[in-house]
């Protein structure tokens with residue numbers, strides 16, 4: 001089927017995936033108005049009155065300055081290449097080639113890409129792993145303190161640190177003390193808040209705090225994963241004297257398109273403006289209440305769920321009824337429930353900001369059928385990876401990129417250096433990074449992962465020759 005045929009297909013299904021505007025329903029009203037105009041009228045170049053994210057004049061520059069002021073930060077840049085583009089630009093602004101950066105083990109693969117582009121050496125900090133859920137949790141302040149005490153002597157300067165808050169599943173990190181502890185070590189902090197944009201626009205709603213209010217130097221928000229904008233839109237905020245806005249600007253210039261889409265830039269503006277309105281507060285409150293009621297209702301009807309700090313993420317514990325999240329995803333998709341994140345032990349649905357009328361009834365109806373057709377004894381937990389200590393990549397990903405490599409079955413990879421990334425997507429969290437030495441325990445764990453999701457974790461890996 002062609003892409004266009006799929007996009008023309010208006011089959012009304014439960015869109016519980018990213019982007020979280022629910023097939024357009026929750027897009028900001030001003031953006032919907034724009035999209036109702038003559039198709040293409042919004043597809044304009046950087047005309048003098050429009051400009052772009054890096055210009056000092058023009059509507060985009062004015063908008064960015066206005067939002068920076070409204071959010072009480074120093075600078076704001078719109079992004080049209082996802083959180084990926086902004087995270088990479090931000091990290092490249094913080095560290096020079098040959099320097100090291102602290103990355104949590106649950107860092108998104110875009111940050112490894114940044115290390116490769118910028119010749120930085122990643123130093124990995126452990127994060128908790130939940131064996132019953134089979135995925136990482138959020139970093140704790142005590143865990144970070146232990147990691148910082150255990151940091152080995154590095155062959156190069158440690159320039160910056162990155163945190164993820166909240167995680168894909170909505171698990172919140174102890175963000176304020178984490179940022180404080182890294183600052184106390186003299187490190188500027190970039191927070192990947194791709195899944196937590198709404199936290200900064202939810203005063204008094206009982207959600208975890210946004211890192212924008214807890215002292216982070218740079219924060220990246222995805223405006224389509226946790227805000228109701230179009231896919232690919234994102235925003236980078238700066239509140240810091242530790243990083244110069246000139247270096248961020250230069251870094252953005254290196255990576256961003258010289259023809260950013262006016263539609264996507266308009267989506268950034270409309271989304272932030274909408275989230276700062278009083279109507280948004282009411283909508284978000286309603287969505288959170290509906291989400292909490294949905295969790296309670298499913299719980300009452302015996303649907304096993306895992307808890308999250310974000311009510312808008314619904315994590316079905318499919319392992320409890322003996323089914324992997326990957327099989328469950330296919331089963332539910334065939335019945336019109338399109339989830340976001342299938343994993344070996346669970347299936348995560350993103351409720352987002354659309355209304356999803358009838359979802360509780362649909363899930364209550366489907367769950368007993370699902371158990372009847374697919375149910376088996378519960379699945380075994382996934383053992384935690386052998387990544388519970390600070391680990392420094394032996395080589396930087398950039399120095400591995402052009403070296404001769406060979407592909408070997410996993411069991412022959414022990415004591416070799418990885419020449420490629422192993423990274424199930426979603427969630428885009430690497431299980432192995434180029435430049436890391438693979439020990440026996442890692443081989444065993446990767447073999448286990450390969451058995452759990454063979455399509456995502458290959459049985460052959462490229463290693464340095």
Ligand SMILES: Cc1ncc(COP(=O)(O)O)c(C=O)c1O
Nearest residue numbers: 081082083084108192194222428
């Ligand atoms: C934590 C996290 N950061 C960054 C990204 C990249 O975002 P985007 O796909 O908008 O580039 C993702 C994507 O899944 C993510 O999960």
